[in-house]
Amino acid sequence: xxxxxxxxxxxxxxxxxxxxxxxxxxxxxxxxxxxxxxxxxxxxxxxxxxxxxxxxxxxxxxxxxxxxxxxxxxxxxxxxxxxxxxxxxxxxxxxxxxxxxxxxxxxxxxxxxxxxxxxxxxxxxxxxxxxxxxxxxxxxxxxxxxxxxxxxxxxxxxxxxxxxxxxxxxxxxxxxxxxxxxxxxxxxxxxxxxxxxxxxxxxxxxxxxxxxxxxxxxxxxxxxxxxxxxxxxxxxxxxxxxxxxxxxx
Numbered sequence: 723x724x725x726x727x728x729x730x731x732x733x734x735x736x737x738x739x740x741x742x743x744x745x746x747x748x749x750x751x752x753x754x755x756x757x758x759x760x761x762x763x764x765x766x767x768x769x770x771x772x773x774x775x776x777x778x779x780x781x782x783x784x785x786x787x788x789x790x791x792x793x794x795x796x797x798x799x800x801x802x803x804x805x806x807x808x809x810x811x812x813x814x815x816x817x818x819x820x821x822x823x824x825x826x827x828x829x830x831x832x833x834x835x836x837x838x839x840x841x842x843x844x845x846x847x848x849x850x851x852x853x854x855x856x857x858x859x860x861x862x863x864x865x866x867x868x869x870x871x872x873x874x875x876x877x878x879x880x881x882x883x884x885x886x887x888x889x890x891x892x893x894x895x896x897x898x899x900x901x902x903x904x905x906x907x908x909x910x911x912x913x914x915x916x917x918x919x920x921x922x923x924x925x926x927x928x929x930x931x932x933x934x935x936x937x938x939x940x941x942x943x944x945x946x947x948x949x950x951x952x953x954x955x956x957x958x959x960x961x962x963x964x965x966x967x968x969x970x971x
Contacts, residue, residue: 780856781849846887846902
């Protein structure tokens with residue numbers, strides 16, 4: 723009996739040692755998959771530019787009904803086949819719809835935005851800088867700003883294009899958000915601090931980002947506005963990652 727108890731104790735000890743390692747390994751695998759998703763989406767954005775004079779894609783195009791987003795349309799059910807990036811994604815890649823979802827933010831951990839009530843995307847696009855007139859929620863105040871091309875960004879390797887995002891409304895279950903909002907927003911001729919930034923550091927304390935030149939890397943937060951859901955931003959202003967030329971607006 724004593725020997726049996728000893729064996730059980732050893733097994734329990736080994737399990738206690740192995741479980742954290744298993745959890746860490748799983749998180750690393752999800753991190754790798756997220757980076758692969760962003761890399762594919764970033765390549766699609768650059769592919770879009772090749773057909774449109776180097777211009778970055780719109781975050782949304784509401785001249786059509788229903789409006790088309792970079793990932794698809796969001797009416798009674800999501801239609802990923804009409805996404806603005808869909809023609810530029812590898813048709814042999816398998817489940818292309820899954821490219822728009824970070825595996826570390828599973829369905830059920832957030833509320834969906836829009837009419838569908840179903841998963842759409844948990845990645846946000848920096849339309850605030852790249853396609854101001856085609857960015858819902860902000861277009862009315864920033865549509866005068868130029869639509870960016872791959873030829874008009876001096877340091878594309880520093881500018882965020884797509885990233886892990888989550889929207890937190892005080893005390894409520896967070897929602898997904900396809901906008902990568904900057905730390906400061908422009909309204910009525912002034913910049914104001916944004917209390918609802920959307921960059922989410924859900925991968926063991928860092929966020930995955932695809933930059934405007936197409937490369938992907940992880941970044942750590944400078945400020946966490948919501949520690950529970952790991953939402954915040956990088957840097958101490960909009961430059962150089964969100965809106966590099968914000969001081970000239």
